[in-house]
Amino acid sequence: MSHAVTAPSIFGLMAEFETPTDLVRACKAAYAEGYRDMDAYSPFPIEAASEAIGFHKSAVPLITLIGGILGGTSGFALQYWINVIAYPLNIGGKPYNSWPAFIVPTFEMTILFAGLVGMFGMFALNGLPRPYHPVFHVEQFSKVTRDRFFLCVEATDPKFDLTGTQQFMERLKPLSIAEVPH
Amino acid sequence: MAGVDEKNLALLDEPPVIGPGQTFDSVTDTITDVVLKRPIGLGWLAGLAVGMSLLGLLGVAVTYLFLRGVGIWGIEIPVGWGFAIINFVWWIGIGHAGTLISAILLLFKQTWRNSINRFAEAMTLFAVACAGMFPLLHMGRPWLGYWMFPYPNSMGVWPQFRSPLVWDVFAVSTYATISAVFWFVGLVPDFATMREGATNPFARKVYGMLSLGWRGSARHWTRYEALYILLAGISTPLVLSVHTVVSFDFAIAIVPGWHTTIFPPYFVAGAIYSGFAMVLVLAIPIRKYYGLEDMITMRHLQNSAKIMLATGLIVGYGYFFEAFIGLYSGSTYERFMLHNRWFGPYAAFYWALILLNLLVPQVLWWPKVRSSTSWLFGISLVVLVGMWLERFIIIVTSLSRDFLPSSWGHYVPTRWDWATYAGTIGLFTAAIFIFIRIVPAISIFEMRMLLPQSEVKE
Numbered sequence: 001m002s003h004a005v006t007a008p009s010i011f012g013l014m015a016e017f018e019t020p021t022d023l024v025r026a027c028k029a030a031y032a033e034g035y036r037d038m039d040a041y042s043p044f045p046i047e048a049a050s051e052a053i054g055f056h057k058s059a060v061p062l063i064t065l066i067g068g069i070l071g072g073t074s075g076f077a078l079q080y081w082i083n084v085i086a087y088p089l090n091i092g093g094k095p096y097n098s099w100p101a102f103i104v105p106t107f108e109m110t111i112l113f114a115g116l117v118g119m120f121g122m123f124a125l126n127g128l129p130r131p132y133h134p135v136f137h138v139e140q141f142s143k144v145t146r147d148r149f150f151l152c153v154e155a156t157d158p159k160f161d162l163t164g165t166q167q168f169m170e171r172l173k174p175l176s177i178a179e180v181p182h
Numbered sequence: 183m184a185g186v187d188e189k190n191l192a193l194l195d196e197p198p199v200i201g202p203g204q205t206f207d208s209v210t211d212t213i214t215d216v217v218l219k220r221p222i223g224l225g226w227l228a229g230l231a232v233g234m235s236l237l238g239l240l241g242v243a244v245t246y247l248f249l250r251g252v253g254i255w256g257i258e259i260p261v262g263w264g265f266a267i268i269n270f271v272w273w274i275g276i277g278h279a280g281t282l283i284s285a286i287l288l289l290f291k292q293t294w295r296n297s298i299n300r301f302a303e304a305m306t307l308f309a310v311a312c313a314g315m316f317p318l319l320h321m322g323r324p325w326l327g328y329w330m331f332p333y334p335n336s337m338g339v340w341p342q343f344r345s346p347l348v349w350d351v352f353a354v355s356t357y358a359t360i361s362a363v364f365w366f367v368g369l370v371p372d373f374a375t376m377r378e379g380a381t382n383p384f385a386r387k388v389y390g391m392l393s394l395g396w397r398g399s400a401r402h403w404t405r406y407e408a409l410y411i412l413l414a415g416i417s418t419p420l421v422l423s424v425h426t427v428v429s430f431d432f433a434i435a436i437v438p439g440w441h442t443t444i445f446p447p448y449f450v451a452g453a454i455y456s457g458f459a460m461v462l463v464l465a466i467p468i469r470k471y472y473g474l475e476d477m478i479t480m481r482h483l484q485n486s487a488k489i490m491l492a493t494g495l496i497v498g499y500g501y502f503f504e505a506f507i508g509l510y511s512g513s514t515y516e517r518f519m520l521h522n523r524w525f526g527p528y529a530a531f532y533w534a535l536i537l538l539n540l541l542v543p544q545v546l547w548w549p550k551v552r553s554s555t556s557w558l559f560g561i562s563l564v565v566l567v568g569m570w571l572e573r574f575i576i577i578v579t580s581l582s583r584d585f586l587p588s589s590w591g592h593y594v595p596t597r598w599d600w601a602t603y604a605g606t607i608g609l610f611t612a613a614i615f616i617f618i619r620i621v622p623a624i625s626i627f628e629m630r631m632l633l634p635q636s637e638v639k640e
Contacts, residue, residue, distance in 0.1 A: 021639045027400075040400035043206060043375075044630045045407045048638045050400035058401075060408040068416070078332060082340040091344065104349035104427055108356040111420045115360045115413060119367055122409040126402045129394035136397070144398045145375040147206035 011134035011182050012038075012154035013165050014141070015174035020046050023149035026172045027052035030153060033168055037157035041135065041150040049149075059125060064118035071113025075106040138178045152180060199294045200632050201476025209477075209629045213622045214379045216472050222619070225471060230615040236608020243601040244319065252322045254598040261581045261593035266320035268573040269603050271428055272456065273313035273610075274354065275449075275569065277361070278421055279457020280306030284364060285417035288410075294485060296628035297477045301468070301617070302461055303365045308613040309460070310358045312606040317350075319602070346430035353427040360420055364413050367406075370396050371627045425453040432576065438519040439580035442507060448500030455493040455539075456569035458486045459562035464614060466559045468623065477624050484552045490565065491546040497572075498540045515585055527592060528579050531571050539568030 017023045020042065027040050027049050040049040050056075079102040083089070088096045123129070135141055135152060144150055151174075153165055162179075169177050200209075247254060257264040280302040287295040318324045330351045332341050341348045373393035380386040396402070429449035432440035462483060469478040508520035523532045542564050551557045583590045617623070630636055 020636060024638050041398045042400065042403070043398060044371075044627045044636060045403035046400065046636075046638060047404070047407075050404040053400060055401050055404055058405040058408050060405045061412060064409070064412050064416075079343045082332060083343060087338070087340045089342075094344065098344055101344040104346075104423070104430075105343060105352040107423060108349075108352040108420075111416045112356040112359060114416050115363050118409050118412055119363050122367075122405050123394065125405055126399075128396065128402075129391075131390060131395045133395060133397055141397075142378040145371070145378045145396075146210050 009182070010155055010162075011137075011180040012152050012156075012160070013162070013169060014135065014138050014150055014152040014178045014180050015169045015172060016140055016143075016176045016178070017149040017151070017172075017174055020049070020149055022172075022174075023151060024048045024052055026151045026174070029172060030151060030168070034159045035153050035157050035165075037154040037160070039152050039154070041141070041144045041152065043145055043147060043149075046149075060118060060122050063121035063125075064114050067117025067121070068110045068114030070117070072106055072110035074113075075109025076102055079105060134180050134182050137181050140176060140178065148175075199479060199481055200297070200629065201479065204476060204633060206630050206633065206635065209633065210375060210379070210626055212474065212477065213624045213626050213629070214376060216474075217376065217619060217622060218379055218381070218385075220472075223471075226615060226619065230612060233608050233610075233612030233615055236604050237612050238608075239601050240605020240608055243598055243605050246598065247319060247602070248324070252320065254596065255602075256593055256595040256599050258591060258593070260584065260589055260591045261578060263320075263577050263581060264593060265595050265599040265603060266316040267431075268570065268577055269606065270313050270316035270320075271449075271573045271577075272570050273309045273316070273606065274357075274428060275425060275453030275456045276460045276566075277306040277309035277313065277357075277457065278425060278450070278453035279461050280304070280309075281357075281361060281364075281417050281421040282454055282457065283461070284368070285414040285421065288414040289418060293632055294481055296632055297474075297479075297624050298461065298465060298482055298486075299628070300365075300368065300621075300625045301464060301614075301623045303361065303368070304614065304617045304621070304623075305457075305460060305464060306361050307358070307365060308610050308617075310354070310361060311613070312610050314354060314358065315606060315609075316602075346427065346434045349427045350431060353424045357420060357424045360413070360417055364417060367409065367413065368625055368628075369621065370394055371398065371406075372622045372625060374398070375626050376622065422450055425450045437580050437584055438513070438515040439504070439508075439523070439576065442504065444500055444503050444507075448497065448503075451493045451496035451500070452569055452572060455490055455497055456566055458490045458493070459565035459569070462486055462490075462558050462562040463566065466555045466562075468618065470555070472618075472623075474624065477629060480553055483555065483558055487546050487552040487558055487561075490543065490562075494539065494543045494546075494565070501536065501540065518583075519580060522583050523575060523579050526579065526583065528575065528582075532575050532579070535568055535571040535575055537568075538564045539572060542568075 015026060017026060023040055023042060024046065027038075030038055031052055031054055036054065038053055040046070040053055042049060076099075080097060083098070083102075084096040090096075135150075140148065141150060151169075151172075153160060153169070159165075166177060204212075255264060255266070257266070280299075283295050283302040284299040284306075288299075318327050321327060330341065330348070341351075370393055373389050374396035377386055377389040377393050380389055426446040426449065429445035433442060433445040435441060465478055465483065465486075469475050505520060508516045511517075523529070543561055545551045545557070546561065551561075578593050582593050
């Protein structure tokens with residue numbers, strides 16, 4: 001089978017590892033080999049693994065910050081508009097814009113928006129919810145939620161080559177190597 | 183004490199966070215088996231039955247309340263707040279420990295929290311649900327509850343944003359929402375574990391949907407961790423603000439005994455105090471019944487006891503300062519308030535409060551007490567009652583006798599007050615029992631991170 005025919009027909013090649021240390025070592029080796037379209041899978045967060053595959057910074061903090069600013073300003077603006085413009089009430093001669101009294105709802109709105117925008121932002125960036133994904137075709141992959149660690153080099157990578165990548169993966173001494181169908 | 187005993191005590195003082203010999207597999211199985219494998223036991227059924235019966239009582243009490251109005255309760259001017267607000271403050275305080283454990287201890291990298299944060303957060307959610315019911319029922323016309331929120335309406339009026347009662351709406355609803363977000367985000371990777379472990383196809387589907395198709399990708403984990411820390415960071419000021427705002431409901435009023443600056447820290451400490459008591463009341467039977475002693479170890483119970491001791495002392499400082507200010511202020515009304523608390527019609531409750539909330543918990547100074555589950559369980563119950571009495575004293579003594587003797591009154595709760603209160607305890611109990619059987623009660627992925635195997639060796 002020629003490279004041109006097989007490459008698009010599968011999603012990628014997946015290697016299975018027993019320990020987080022093996023996974024991180026494999027990620028580093030794959031990155032050094034020139035692979036970029038790949039992902040590591042693990043049952044708990046391993047910072048070193050995502051560093052090793054070249055993923056350093058996420059946009060989540062920025063999105064959360066924007067959400068918080070949005071919530072805070074809209075919270076204060078709402079109270080200002082209600083108390084000064086829409087429904088001004090003179091209570092004991094207090095100024096319409098009695099801003100110290102508006103701080104609590106402003107603060108709460110900041111937190112509310114930061115949290116909600118952060119959560120939805122994180123899921124959106126991760127492309128979740130996504131019930132179907134090719135990696136789930138690999139039988140041993142179900143252990144990724146228990147005790148196994150996986151490295152998947154995707155077929156879209158320009159360096160990907162079914163035999164070449166498989167040979168490279170064998171050098172990493174994984175527990176198993178599997179083709180990931182689409 | 184003999185030298186050997188002392189050595190044993192020193193060892194007892196710092197038991198491990200997680201039992202020895204655990205692996206990724208065993209941690210996963212121990213936690214998921216409670217939900218997926220274990221048959222429904224008689225103990226669980228009995229507990230659920232108690233919860234459900236009390237929940238039924240709540241249904242009766244609330245139905246009758248809707249038919250007849252708040253007149254079925256003991257509230258009568260001058261005591262317009264009564265049980266509804268006592269129970270509101272009590273329940274919302276209990277919720278605070280959950281957020282403290284999940285957010286503040288996470289920021290301080292207290293990894294021992296990993297095995298109790300899940301059910302402490304669940305406790306927060308259920309406690310806030312119980313708390314939220316009371317102001318709603320207390321309104322008399324709960325079907326108009328949405329009037330509390332600012333929305334354009336045909337009446338052309340808006341909420342009064344200078345009132346702490348409106349701040350409370352914002353604080354409590356934000357707290358409930360963010361607690362739910364925190365809980366759900368923490369659960370997503372564990373739902374994926376449940377999805378892979380479930381044998382029942384229906385359960386598999388439900389867990390699959392709840393897991394949102396989580397596949398443990400390194401990129402996902404990085405964003406996930408970033409959000410988790412951020413949520414902890416915003417929940418920390420949030421939880422402190424919630425009970426502060428609750429205390430503003432009192433402190434901003436001019437009623438003697440309420441109008442003091444000590445209220446916010448004193449309320450927050452009291453909230454955490456009662457919350458940890460509830461954590462122990464739940465954790466001690468759960469770990470025993472479900473064999474989770476390796477996950478929720480004596481270390482957790484002891485640390486919780488220490489936090490209770492510390493916050494209990496802060497609360498004691500609050501009592502002391504209330505008394506000091508009452509005497510030192512030179513205000514006739516403040517001094518009378520104090521006299522009324524100590525020797526008035528509710529004096530017995532005040533002294534019971536001092537006994538239960540301040541004196542009895544001092545036995546926690548002894549390491550032996552801190553390492554005995556039965557002692558801790560008993561003291562936690564005592565603290566829960568004590569903290570309830572504290573809210574009773576604050577609300578009822580101050581309102582029943584304020585400035586003018588001609589407008590004094592006396593408050594006695596009716597059976598409907600008790601029925602509603604017991605009913606929310608039923609709601610809480612039933613929710614906890616159901617939660618234990620459908621959701622992993624301990625955060626599985628965070629427990630894996632506690633294992634020495636999880637370390638990456640360079």
